[in-house]
Amino acid sequence: MGALVFAGGVPIWTLSAIPLIPLALMPDASRPTPDSLQKLVLPEPLRLDCGRVLDHVEVAYETWGELNAARTNAVLVCHALTGDQFCASDNPVTGRPAWWPRMVGPGLPVDTDRYFVIATNVLGGCMGTTGPASLHGDGEPWGTRFPVITIADMVRAQRALVAALGIDSLFCVIGGSMGGMQVLEWAVQAPDKVFAGVPIATAARHSAQNIAFYEIGRQAIMSDPEWKDGAYLAHGTRPDRGLAIARMAAHVTYVSESALKRKFDRGLQDRERTSFSFDADFQIESYLRYQGRSFTDRFDANSYLYVTRAMDYYDLAGAHGGRLSDAFTGSPVRFCLFSFSSDWHYTPAEGMAITRALVAAGADVSHIEIETDKGHDAFLLEEPGFESALAGFLSASAKRRGL
Amino acid sequence: MSVRADHLAIASRVPQGARVLDVGCGDGALLALLRDERGADARGLEIDSDEAGLALSRGLSVVQGNAETDLDIFPDDGFDVAILSKAIQQMRRPAQVLAELKRIAPRVIVSFRNYGHWPRRLALLTTGRMPSRRSWYHAETLHPCTCADMLDLARETGLQVAAAAQVSGGRVTSFRSSGFAGLNWAADEVIAEFERA
Numbered sequence: 391m392g393a394l395v396f397a398g399g400v401p402i403w404t405l406s407a408i409p410l411i412p413l414a415l416m417p418d419a420s421r422p423t424p425d426s427l428q429k430l431v432l433p434e435p436l437r438l439d440c441g442r443v444l445d446h447v448e449v450a451y452e453t454w455g456e457l458n459a460a461r462t463n464a465v466l467v468c469h470a471l472t473g474d475q476f477c478a479s480d481n482p483v484t485g486r487p488a489w490w491p492r493m494v495g496p497g498l499p500v501d502t503d504r505y506f507v508i509a510t511n512v513l514g515g516c517m518g519t520t521g522p523a524s525l526h527g528d529g530e531p532w533g534t535r536f537p538v539i540t541i542a543d544m545v546r547a548q549r550a551l552v553a554a555l556g557i558d559s560l561f562c563v564i565g566g567s568m569g570g571m572q573v574l575e576w577a578v579q580a581p582d583k584v585f586a587g588v589p590i591a592t593a594a595r596h597s598a599q600n601i602a603f604y605e606i607g608r609q610a611i612m613s614d615p616e617w618k619d620g621a622y623l624a625h626g627t628r629p630d631r632g633l634a635i636a637r638m639a640a641h642v643t644y645v646s647e648s649a650l651k652r653k654f655d656r657g658l659q660d661r662e663r664t665s666f667s668f669d670a671d672f673q674i675e676s677y678l679r680y681q682g683r684s685f686t687d688r689f690d691a692n693s694y695l696y697v698t699r700a701m702d703y704y705d706l707a708g709a710h711g712g713r714l715s716d717a718f719t720g721s722p723v724r725f726c727l728f729s730f731s732s733d734w735h736y737t738p739a740e741g742m743a744i745t746r747a748l749v750a751a752g753a754d755v756s757h758i759e760i761e762t763d764k765g766h767d768a769f770l771l772e773e774p775g776f777e778s779a780l781a782g783f784l785s786a787s788a789k790r791r792g793l
Numbered sequence: 794m795s796v797r798a799d800h801l802a803i804a805s806r807v808p809q810g811a812r813v814l815d816v817g818c819g820d821g822a823l824l825a826l827l828r829d830e831r832g833a834d835a836r837g838l839e840i841d842s843d844e845a846g847l848a849l850s851r852g853l854s855v856v857q858g859n860a861e862t863d864l865d866i867f868p869d870d871g872f873d874v875a876i877l878s879k880a881i882q883q884m885r886r887p888a889q890v891l892a893e894l895k896r897i898a899p900r901v902i903v904s905f906r907n908y909g910h911w912p913r914r915l916a917l918l919t920t921g922r923m924p925s926r927r928s929w930y931h932a933e934t935l936h937p938c939t940c941a942d943m944l945d946l947a948r949e950t951g952l953q954v955a956a957a958a959q960v961s962g963g964r965v966t967s968f969r970s971s972g973f974a975g976l977n978w979a980a981d982e983v984i985a986e987f988e989r990a
Contacts (some may be wrong), residue, residue, distance in 0.1 A: 724854075779842070
């Protein structure tokens, strides 16, 4: 199974072209809404990097496994841009399966028989945590009135949740992509509350190229007439075309050229020859259109703006006088980084820059680069070398913590 | 699991509690020994991700990387001892790697095969073929050298020999701090401990 396969196991190249027609949102009455998910209201207002203060912040979260008596076995799983708190069980709202089924569960590397696993939806997200789709005090959705948030703000919300759950320190914080940024941020904000940190397929800052791709996505959303200056929920519209295009542009950066060539090359979609039209002649076009369209059913366009902005603003070195190693001086956290050879979204070189800084800071760091052609999304897919190395690191770390 | 004699010999040269970098640490067997027996803060660099993964499972800290290009991530004097076990002759640029090790740690332990060992000299003399277990074009050794050659390189790098031992048939002699010329004839493999000159 790979990223280039539909949910349900239908290989992408068997599908016909899917037109980019925004479907009227038909709420499925049998499914709950994000509002009904498990959440906790933070006891204190949240002070944000932008200077504003958010009152009544709700954080949606899921847990698996049992917290031990000493409360030392908690693992926080941080999700990527389009992820959610359902890393180890199906999402009842979207009906989608767990997003990290090979990694989190009984007997898996993040072993729910051994650890108490917590996953939250990030601040600014759209799966139950306070974000631009949430209602403001005036009863209307926040929309673009929502403050611009940062990765550090997301972590502040997570820290408040973890504290409210009665957990003083985490055994491990783990996450890929934007989740990896949160791991690094946790280690910087609360080094004495993280025993082990596992940043995966991530970077300590967004490159110009990263910002460029996400700006294309944001412009696509904001150019959609249905976006209505961000007030589409109040208008009863949805900027699905823009959001779909945003997803298409971003998705290209999550897969490698060699995987695209292997899966599609220049293959045509259900036809013998090109049609001399702008139909989805090529399989890659059909695939991307599907990726874009299916995304709009499960993600809020304004959340996409806010969360991508948080990533663009992320620059850990910049926040520490320009020297990344200064962010980690004296850190007691045991780090284990993973990068993937064909990842051009957050390249192995970006990962190595983090490792270099951690080594310079005197931190305890391991770093494995996994050889794969699956690109950035490799961390979500079957990569036995990755899984066994991570399992080894966690198991040895658990032993060291006396778990 | 039995402990290799050359690992024990190397461990005997590592001070208690030292910060050690093992370059080309493989599955971390030596690092685990250094940690468990010498209380060392033991880190590794390993090019193969599967081997590095095994080292992780031992609870060791290992960075996957290439000794020829990635040693620059380690700061000057970041370690007390740097170890390069049975790898320097496989390097494309052994002089550069040795210089990096000297920068990273004041003490450098290097083990290598001695092509000056008399049976190898005899084999070359009598057969006219390179003394190698595999065909020369399959050999992993890119830079076969003798013990004397290695000591020359160390000198040029600004290192001097503090002690050396010879390894033959899996047995290691005790370290000595003089009489290195004899090693060039007698030693199958050499473990040399260098210090900055």
